[in-house]
Amino acid sequence: MIKIAVPKESDLGELRVALVPDTVARFIKLGFEVLVQSGAGQGAHFTDSEYEAAGATIINSPQELWGAADILLKVAPPGEQQGEQEMNWLKPSSTLISFLNPLANPEYIQALAQRKINAFSMEMIPRTSRAQSMDALSSQANIAGYKAALIAAASLPRLFPMMTTAAGTIPPAKVLVIGAGVAGLQAIATARRLGAVVEAFDVRAAVKEEVQSVGAKFIEIPIEEDTATNQGYAKEVGQSTQEKIRQVLTEHIKKSDVVITTAQVQGKRAPLIVTEEMVGEMSSGAVIVDLAAGQGGNCACTEAGKDVYYNGVTIIGPLNLPSTLPVDSSKVYAKNLLTLVKYLVKDDAIDFNFEDDIVGGTCVTYEGEIRNERVKNALATLVQA
Numbered sequence: 001m002i003k004i005a006v007p008k009e010s011d012l013g014e015l016r017v018a019l020v021p022d023t024v025a026r027f028i029k030l031g032f033e034v035l036v037q038s039g040a041g042q043g044a045h046f047t048d049s050e051y052e053a054a055g056a057t058i059i060n061s062p063q064e065l066w067g068a069a070d071i072l073l074k075v076a077p078p079g080e081q082q083g084e085q086e087m088n089w090l091k092p093s094s095t096l097i098s099f100l101n102p103l104a105n106p107e108y109i110q111a112l113a114q115r116k117i118n119a120f121s122m123e124m125i126p127r128t129s130r131a132q133s134m135d136a137l138s139s140q141a142n143i144a145g146y147k148a149a150l151i152a153a154a155s156l157p158r159l160f161p162m163m164t165t166a167a168g169t170i171p172p173a174k175v176l177v178i179g180a181g182v183a184g185l186q187a188i189a190t191a192r193r194l195g196a197v198v199e200a201f202d203v204r205a206a207v208k209e210e211v212q213s214v215g216a217k218f219i220e221i222p223i224e225e226d227t228a229t230n231q232g233y234a235k236e237v238g239q240s241t242q243e244k245i246r247q248v249l250t251e252h253i254k255k256s257d258v259v260i261t262t263a264q265v266q267g268k269r270a271p272l273i274v275t276e277e278m279v280g281e282m283s284s285g286a287v288i289v290d291l292a293a294g295q296g297g298n299c300a301c302t303e304a305g306k307d308v309y310y311n312g313v314t315i316i317g318p319l320n321l322p323s324t325l326p327v328d329s330s331k332v333y334a335k336n337l338l339t340l341v342k343y344l345v346k347d348d349a350i351d352f353n354f355e356d357d358i359v360g361g362t363c364v365t366y367e368g369e370i371r372n373e374r375v376k377n378a379l380a381t382l383v384q385a
């Protein structure tokens, strides 16, 4: 019987948990044994007794839990605890499934390979319809986009919706969303629900209809270069295109009460879109929420994890917004993991069939080797530098 283990996240500020009691019950029904570290669900408001009622065995010692795992399910990459590397507690040939940030951290992936841990990175789930229910980047980005709009509304010194009162009519706030991927579209939808007037821009012109379907106006900027990879991700655009984008957006940013930026390019620093000069032209009281803060920021004034005040404008650079809504972000993440594990396990063992695009794309280390070409390239670049 395969033993699945769920540890308590050790990163400070990580309130999510990899499995919730409902999903534990589903795993038990499928014939897995599930071990949960005591207190693992505390941050997300799930108690040990709820996990026990779902069929899990509660384990107190983290070392014992990690050491017993055939498959360890985690949210954040294993880190340090009690002065020891958590990954060293895993037995060789066990499987780790977690967010691992492999393109930004290839040396860490190398260390996992050296420890002979077979690791699957949740960031690398292919963006295909077949893998949609395993797509943790999307499930978490959706929640981040929602929270970004709420933070913007709560930080703005004026109202989001139009209000017609006996004391006069208050016009709605103007929100601009830059980057209309999963997080951006949810930020638009949430800002619209709160009554703001929303416009949006993305380098991938293909998102125009999606932007319009959630109630925003799409800002059209004719771009000559190819802006999307064949997987549908944005490519890094050249300096002259980026300059052209900035020129058009300057006027829109100036008129906006709120700017929510979500622009990212996989494996690269986030594109710098909002310059200090552009922030300087915004009205006093305006708010920028930069969801790319952890990847270097889309705004020149952003400081990751901090609120910055610049000429009357508040620039908020939140990190890990899904962790601020740990109940639902854990629930959807657990569902992503359940679908993935069910897909991977055949006849009571993981089927490492690298011909399959989900296995081949997501598995980053196997039997002491780095599997993924992009991770290998990232490591080679690092070694050369």
Ligand code: NAD
Residues within 6 Å of the ligand: 126, 127, 128, 129, 131, 132, 135, 137, 138, 141, 178, 179, 180, 181, 182, 183, 184, 201, 202, 203, 204, 231, 232, 233, 234, 235, 237, 245, 262, 263, 264, 265, 266, 271, 273
């Ligand atoms: P992301 O988080 O990588 O980036 C956010 C957005 O920023 C993207 O829409 C991107 O085009 C945009 N962007 C990048 N550079 C920019 C710039 N210089 N200026 C303005 N915008 C810029 O994106 P994501 O939400 O992960 O989505 C990426 C792609 O994956 C999209 O095509 C999305 O439709 C697709 N997707 C597919 C599936 C699926 O089929 N299962 C699921 C989720 C997402």
